[in-house]
Amino acid sequence: MDILEIGKKEDSPEKLTTIAGKDPKYFLMADEFNAVVDHVKTIVSPDxxxxxxxxxxxxxxxxxxxxxxxxxxxxxxxxxxxxxxxxxxxxxxxxxxxxxxxxxxxxxxxxxxxxxxxxxxxxxxxxxxxxxxxxxxxxxxxxxQPAPAINGSAYIEKSELSFKKLYGTGNKAAFSITDETASFRIMEATSIASISVSNSNKKYIYAGKDHYIKNETGTTLIIKHNSGTGNFKYFFPNEIDLVIQNNEIVHFKIKIATGNSGFLDYVGTIYDKTRIGLSNVDNTSDANKPISTAQATAIATVQADIDTHEANTSNPHSVTKSQVGLGSVDNTSDANKPVSTLQAAADAAKLSEAKTYSDGLITQLINGAPTDGNTLKELNDKILAVQAIIGGTTADGDAIVNTVAELLAVFATFPEGVDLVTLLSGKVNTTDVYNALDCIVAGKVADARQLKFLNDLIVALTTVVAGKENSSNKAASADADITSDTKFPTILKMVNYVTGLFAKKDSPTFTGTPIVPTAAVGTNTGQAASTAFVLANLGSGGDALENIKYITTPDYTLQLSDSGYRVIVAPLSSSITTTITIPLNSSVPFPIGTKITLDQNQVLGYYNKLVGPGVTIKGARPSETNIYFNTYYPLKLLKLGTDTWEVERPAPMWSDGNILNLPSCAITGTLYGAYIYATALNTQGGDVIGGKLKVSSMDLSLLSAYANDAAAASGGVAVGFGYINSSTGALQRRLT
Structure with missing residues (x-):
């Protein structure tokens, strides 16, 4: 039967009856048997x-x-x-x-x-x-990047074949070998030059020992030839620095010369141009390639032919005008060019068009005029005759007709002008039109622009007068005419009315239920505080009803909404530690003065921890980066500065609830008791004493055992439901 198929065993009632009162060294209980099987399973089928x-x-x-x-x-x-x-x-x-x-x-x-x-x-x-x-x-x-895992048959247990990470930027003149590990993973440097081995560490090297370099810098790495300050220098057969790519591994063998010095000989072949048959090839880019001797000779020959050809002006190729597309061109100068057929036809068409346009203009100019007046000469004669009639007949004798009277005098000399004289008699002369509002002379008439101005002024005055106050429509008081929508009060009436409705700015007295805006939690100004603001701030740090928040995740970062809350952890299991993180102020800007309490459901066997990377936690012990808490040991947090918090721990207590005020003290004599709580939280839960309890001797007869060697408790330190042996530093016994 496969041992992996063996299930859990239980003690039967018959077995328990049979072994009652007998020495337990003669039989195995089911729990003991199961423990043996489980251990064998881990050996046969390990994780x-x-x-x-x-x-x-x-x-x-x-x-x-x-x-x-x-x-x-x-x-x-x-x-x-x-x-x-x-x-x-x-x-x-x-x-x-x-x-x-x-x-x-x-x-x-x-x-x-x-x-x-x-x-x-x-x-x-x-x-x-x-x-x-x-x-x-x-x-x-x-x-x-993680190094590839080594497993199975490829696993080598020789520690000297392990790789050691080496940090340091720039050009590293030397790295040191201080133990059996002689292979390096270069993480940052741009070049390395040598290895330094002190006399006391010479025992870790030997001739022929393998030495590997792996480039993990993310870029190229230079390994310098026969350089650096160390006593073992890298050596390449071509005596040229070697450039290796990222993640490339190169192999060397340690070669000891004299005393404590030597070389790291490169293992492998370095290819150069001679080895691959290109010894005569120069290392130049395409853009910088010079002209070879053969090329220079060929170019010089071609250039000489070009120069000779350019100097020959006798048309050596006998090119004709037809060959260059000019077969129809006559050999005449510009001055002797005749008018082409197309050009002559175009000129004749333009001349005919111009003549037709001119004749039309002349016809429009005559426009049916009598034959004795349709030429410029005849028209000029008529103008001179009119001037002779007008000349000398004006009232002012200047031969210029510039008044109505002078114009009527001219018309009166013609029979056809008599009616026009009658029509114009009594008409206003332009000199009688006055363009201003201050004229008092009789017979003058107003300019139309002044009449428009007067009309606009009348309309504006009418509007202003219409909006003026009617003294008969004044209200006696705001209270008496409060229902009227036509009467209007005076300024004094309004001031008296408003004064009775609203409180004064200085030292007001309120009645009824005054309401003010509710400020944000943590506001510290002269703004009036509402009842809601006071209750919210009490919730953030006062003694009002406490707000509760439950956490059910293994990792939690405090949030602004946790201000004033008791954050209670609901543990997931005894194997998973819930981590509460205090964030940096740049991530979560808690107001200074924020209070938060950390607690745990009343479940024994679980514990949680508080961390704050980059945050100063006052109240933490020296080197204490993880502050533990559980159901018996809540923590109170208070923000004191930008990234400074204070943690308040409860006073240490005995199991009956009485406070034990023993911060790191020594007790002379023998300590008795069924329960001892410790300085550091253990995985089974429990309260904490602030400090270490040192006991000169300890009677463990009343305490249930967890390990052996009860006598070793003498001179120990009670820590985490047990004690730490002052000689070995080991946890020797569990106290419950």
Whole structure:
């Protein structure tokens, strides 16, 4: 029978009756048997990655194709049926962090962030019931691709064949070997020159030891020949620096010369132009190729032929005008060119058209005039005759007719003009028209423009007068005529009326129910406060009814809407830690003075943590980046500055609820008790003591055991439902 097919066993009532009162060393209980079987199953069928694939990071996002990886957890096979992608969170500028991708029991993946460090970053451990699939390094916004996994028969346990990541920008004169690892992954440099091995570390190298360089800079990397400050220098057979591409790996062998110095000999073939049969080829681009000797000779010959041909002006090719398309052209100069047939016809047509146009104009000019007046000469004679009649007959003797009287005098000399004289008698002379409003002379007439002006003025005055106040329509008071829509009050009546309706600006007294606008929570100005504003601010930090908000996700970042709330975590499981993050003020601008309480449902065996990357948390212990809390240990947060918060922890208590005020003290004698609460939260839940409780001796007879060696508790430190042995630093016993 396959051991993997063995199921869980239970103790039967018959068995329990049979073994009652007997020494337990002679039999196995069901729980003990099940534990043995489970352990054997983990050996026979361990949790492992059964299929490796690729998890590339593109533009800060990790992408995993469907069914790319496969893994086994608790003897169950898993894989991702659909593609997975998730963003990689940038690290703090100047810090490095290692994150891992794990497969879980839900046929998908999770990203677990590690802790940030300046030079070194530790890889985080997978959560329970998960297994590491891949990993990558995060430096600011730069994410390094994960190294391909090594598994199966390709796995080599020799530590000297492992690769070590090396950082540092620019030209690196030397890298150091400080342990058995002699192969490097170059992450940032533009060139490397040598290896430095101290006398104390010479034990880690030997002649012929393999040395590999992998370029992971994202661009080309130069390995310099026989250069640098180290005592082992890179050596290439062609004595030329080697340029390798991104992700390219090159192989060297360590060669020891004398003492503690030597070379790193390149393994492989370096191809040059001689090796491939091109020794005579110069290294020039197409644009910079010179003219060869043969080409120069050929060009000179062609140029000489061209020069000779250009100098020959005797038409050596006997070209004719027909050959160049001019067979019909006559050999005449411009001055001797005759008028062509088409040109003569066009000129005759234009001449006929011009004559017809001129004759028409003459006909229009005569326009049926009598024969004695249809020429310019005859017309001129008639004008002179009229001038002779008019001349000398004007009243002012200037021979110019420029008044009505002079014009009538002219007309009176002709029989046909008598009627016109009668018609014009009594008409107004233009000198009697006056263009102003100040004239008082009799017989003068007004210009039409002045009449228009007077009409507009009359209309405007009529409108103004119509809108003037009628004193008989004044209201006695605003109260007496409040229903009238025709009477109007005086300014004084309106002031008296309004004064009785509204409060004065200075020191007003209100009656009834005054209403003011409700300001935003946290407003700190002279604005009047409404009841709603007061209640909202009490909810943000006062003692009014507390607002409650429940969180059911493993990761949660505080939001503006959490101000004044008690945020209660509903734990997912004992294996999943809920992380609450205080955001930077640039992301979520909480007002200074904001209060938030963090709590947990009353479920034992769970714990949560508070973090704040880039945020100063006052009240945190030295080096405490994760502040834990649970149902017995809530946290109160108060924002003091832009990115400064204060955390208030409850006072440590004994299990009966009495406060224990022992911040890091020593107790001489023996400590008895059924419950001891510790300085750090454990995975089973519990309250916390602020500080460490050091005991010179401890009687554990009343405490249930979790491990062996109860006597080792003497001189220990009670931490996390147990104690830490002061000699070994190990957690020796669980106290419940």
């Amino acid at each position: 492992e990655v059964t299929k490796y694939g690729e998890a590339p990071v593109i533009d800060g996002v990790v992408h995993i194709a469907a069914l790319e990886f496969a893994w086994k957890l608790n003897q169950v096979d898993y894989s991702n049926p659909v593609a997975y992608s998730a963003p990689i969170i940038s690290s703090t500028e100047g810090y490095i962090r290692t994150d891992i991708v794990v497969g879980n029991m839900f046929n998908t993946y999770q990203i677990i962030q590690g802790d940030e460090g300046v030079d070194i970053a530790e890889k985080p451990k997978p959560y329970p019931n998960t297994i590491e699939i891949s990993s990558f390094d995060v430096r600011g916004t730069v994410v390094s």
